[in-house]
Amino acid sequence: MRRAISGPAAAVPAAAPAISELYRQRRLPLVRMAVLMVDDPQTAEDIVQDVFTRFYRRYRADLSAVADPDAYLISGVMNAARSVLRRRQIARAYLPPRRDPVPAAEELALLGADNLEVIGALGRLTARQRQIVVLRYWSEMSEREIAATLRISAGTVKSTAHRALRVLRAQLGEK
Amino acid sequence: MSDTDLERRLRRALAARSAAVTAQDLRPAADPVRAERRGVVSRWWLPLAAGLAAAAVSIAAFVLLRPTDSVPPPLPPAASPSPEPEPTATATASPSPTATSSQAAPIPSSSTRPPSGSPTTTGPASGSPTTTGPVSRGPTTAGPASGSPTAAGPASR
Numbered sequence: 001m002r003r004a005i006s007g008p009a010a011a012v013p014a015a016a017p018a019i020s021e022l023y024r025q026r027r028l029p030l031v032r033m034a035v036l037m038v039d040d041p042q043t044a045e046d047i048v049q050d051v052f053t054r055f056y057r058r059y060r061a062d063l064s065a066v067a068d069p070d071a072y073l074i075s076g077v078m079n080a081a082r083s084v085l086r087r088r089q090i091a092r093a094y095l096p097p098r099r100d101p102v103p104a105a106e107e108l109a110l111l112g113a114d115n116l117e118v119i120g121a122l123g124r125l126t127a128r129q130r131q132i133v134v135l136r137y138w139s140e141m142s143e144r145e146i147a148a149t150l151r152i153s154a155g156t157v158k159s160t161a162h163r164a165l166r167v168l169r170a171q172l173g174e175k
Numbered sequence: 176m177s178d179t180d181l182e183r184r185l186r187r188a189l190a191a192r193s194a195a196v197t198a199q200d201l202r203p204a205a206d207p208v209r210a211e212r213r214g215v216v217s218r219w220w221l222p223l224a225a226g227l228a229a230a231a232v233s234i235a236a237f238v239l240l241r242p243t244d245s246v247p248p249p250l251p252p253a254a255s256p257s258p259e260p261e262p263t264a265t266a267t268a269s270p271s272p273t274a275t276s277s278q279a280a281p282i283p284s285s286s287t288r289p290p291s292g293s294p295t296t297t298g299p300a301s302g303s304p305t306t307t308g309p310v311s312r313g314p315t316t317a318g319p320a321s322g323s324p325t326a327a328g329p330a331s332r
Contacts, residue, residue, distance in 0.1 A: 023206040031201060032193035041196055049204055056207035111191050118188035137182060138189040169181055 019056050022069060027052075030077050036134045037081035039123060047084065051076035074139075075149050078131050085127040121171035129164035132157055 027048060034044030051073055059065050066072050108116060122130060128150075135146045143161075147154040 020206045020208055028196070028198055028201065032196050035196050036189055036193055041200060042202075044196075045202055045204070049207075052207040107195075110195055111188070114184070115188040115191045118184050119192055122188075133185065134189065137185045138193065165181060168185070172181070172184075 019052075019060075019063065022063065022073075023052055026070065026073060030073060033074070033134060033139065034077050034081050036122075036138060037078070037127075037130060038084050039119075043084060044081075047077055047080045051080060071149055074135075075151070078135070078150060082127040082131060085130070089127075117172065118168075121168050124171055125164055125167060129160055129167070132161050133164050133168075136161055 030048045030051070031041070031044050034047045035041055038044055038047070054076065055069075055073065063069050111119070122133065125133065131150060132146060135141045135149065136143075141149070143154050143157045146157045150157070
């Protein structure tokens with residue numbers, strides 16, 4: 001009886017990638033997404049590494065326990081990035097105001113003035129608005145997917161995206 | 176600006192910013208499996224080994240540095256080799272009766288000195304310095320030889 005239950009059907013699917021393979025495949029895209037959130041490559045790498053480590057501690061190598069590992073990782077990176085932005089906002093409240101740093105010449109040549117202006121305007125959004133803008137316009141996720149990833153309602157996604165676009169339009173000086 | 180224009184700018188800027196991060200820019204990092212193994216070693220085995228080493232050093236230092244000569248227990252009075260107290264205490268010229276306290280001294284008498292007889296003679300004889308010589312002769316002379324002027328002996332008459 002036991003042999004019949006623990007047959008091939010009960011085994012771990014062979015198609016489930018190991019955590020190391022998932023790390024190799026998804027590290028760079030997740031770091032890029034975290035950079036879009038926190039504007040700092042080192043912090044973004046730390047965020048992604050922490051998320052992978054927590055993922056491994058919780059599930060070990062058994063990725064079959066997670067329905068969608070990719071969505072889990074995106075959700076973890078987004079939540080960690082939001083925490084970083086919140087901590088920065090709290091720290092900024094106790095620091096004297098300072099002017100925005102001038103972009104480096106290399107960054108200016110790489111991105112272009114127009115893109116830098118848009119990235120600067122993104123930095124003035126709230127953390128939740130920025131999450132939704134990145135997932136909507138960089139990850140090309142639908143409102144329902146964003147809602148599932150961030151564990152909020154689809155209506156909240158829609159209203160937050162609308163407010164974010166309004167703020168961006170005002171920041172970029174266009175009517 | 177229409178929403179389409181704004182969205183296009185957004186997509187272009189986000190794509191350019193993310194493309195600026197390449198695989199060469201990333202710091203070398205171990206995958207979580209290896210990092211977790213290293214974490215287990217550093218979190219459990221290193222402190223455990225350090226604790227064991229410290230305990231071994233403490234035990235070795237205690238064994239090597241502890242005092243070897245232990246203090247012998249005090250001898251009971253019955254085990255003294257000589258039943259007689261030190262007679263030299265009687266030779267002191269002190270008239271004070273506190274000289275009798277020397278009887279309780281646990282110093283054993285040397286074997287070269289002959290025993291002076293009965294130990295009962297030393298008590299009254301210590302009161303008078305002039306009678307120290309004859310005091311050791313006999314126990315019967317100890318009473319009158321105490322040197323007290325108020326004693327009712329033949330010498331007072």
